[in-house]
Amino acid sequence: MSHDARAQDLWQRLRQADVVSGHAPDIDDETPWYLAALIGVSAWIAALFFFGFFLALFDDLYRQPALAFPMGAACCVVAWLLLRVARGRDFIEQFAIATSLVGQLLIGMAFGEWGERPGGDDHWRLVWLGVGSVAAIMYALGRLTMHRFLCGVIVAVALLAICLVDDDATKHFAIPLLAWAMFAAWWRSAGHDRLAVALPPLAWALGLVLLFSTWFVARAIGLFSGRAGQARDLLLIADALVVPLLPLCAYWLASRQSALDARGRLFAMVIAAGFALLLWRAPGVSIGVTLALIGFALYRPALLAVGLLGAAAYLFDYYYHLQLTLLEKSGWLVAAGVAVLAVRWAHLRFARKEAA
């Protein structure tokens, strides 16, 4: 009987004895974060050498999608089989992760070659959709947390690329799309036993790619250069789409606290909405604070730190954005700072009264 089957059997018996209820959560491999980082980085390095191995083995592989695709698919199948037997065996785990990444790289290369059309009419959106779909399938099949995280990064990058590859209106909606996808992943993972282990790697990947894109990608594609007309309107709409994220998140997390009644939950949501509205032209702050809130409420200190650092780094970057004047930016930042201090003061007074 496999490790998974034994765990399922044990869960079944515990449920029959009324000790637990609901579905069994996925098995967590309980790898500490520093080990996961070590394994992840070395798997990427090994994957690059494996990729070089295939390139050296077959001449001109770039131009042969009919060869690259089946080889990539074979690598993915091998990785899936290895991941099924790898539990706790470090060498097989790393080998499987590297093989999976190489498989996805080869398939992505084949899609890229198929997507290229003479005359510049390329189908990059479809190419990235294919890459993201393969990564999503590997995510579902390979249960190892680090493997899932790396596949999640590919899914998140594919989502971002689908929005950005063509220079049209969709590029403005890349950040709201990632932000809502990240929120949905955390929300579902906190609410369902079965998803409690399966979804956090994707949520982490979406969050990190989202923070990265609020800092660098937006600047690289010129979202923040002074624009007029339709582009400016689209940017306003995209920023507005991020605004409900923080109040909704505050309401959801407040609902999980048994100490807060309906009035307290509403109060938390209104305060969060006010903060998000004050900084609605700086969506990176709302996103960072949302991550920090989720990290705090779900007892994930690393997420809390990443969220706070992300918000701080975005504020630093925001200073150089050109879509608002310095005076206007300073005004909004001062207003947000005063509002936060006022809420804290009011909260402390309220708490003291309650205690008395």
Next chain:
Amino acid sequence: MPLATNEELLSTGLLNALLLLAWELAGTRWAEFSGRVGRRLLALAMIALLVFAAMDDIFGRDRGLHVGVWCWLAMTLVAGGCFLRLRRDLPVLAMLALGIIAVVTSALAEFVLTGRETAFEMFALAVAVIAQGTGAAFVLRRLARGETS
């Protein structure tokens, strides 16, 4: 043009090593310095810069003394001994292990890859990286189990 020269990487890495030493000494006296986050951030800065300096030294063919490699080696031995024996900190040891993987793989690649790579050489390098990663993970996992039991 590179972002930083080898000398700049080395001097900044050594400065971070001094700061880490000062942080650790201060931690014995003042409780404010006894936290783990500051230590780990300083260790990350020190290790990353000295690893980059060593890798730059390895790939820079015309350098004879390999000061970067020696500095990195000395730092790895001293920091590894301290964070293993005196103040055990597994994340810092994981950073040191990643540094060893990066430098050893760079040295192997410099030795093996000559511009006309065959598939065997690339495969051997991939296996070498996985073997090093596995070894490091095995040791760190055992140390972690020893800490919790």
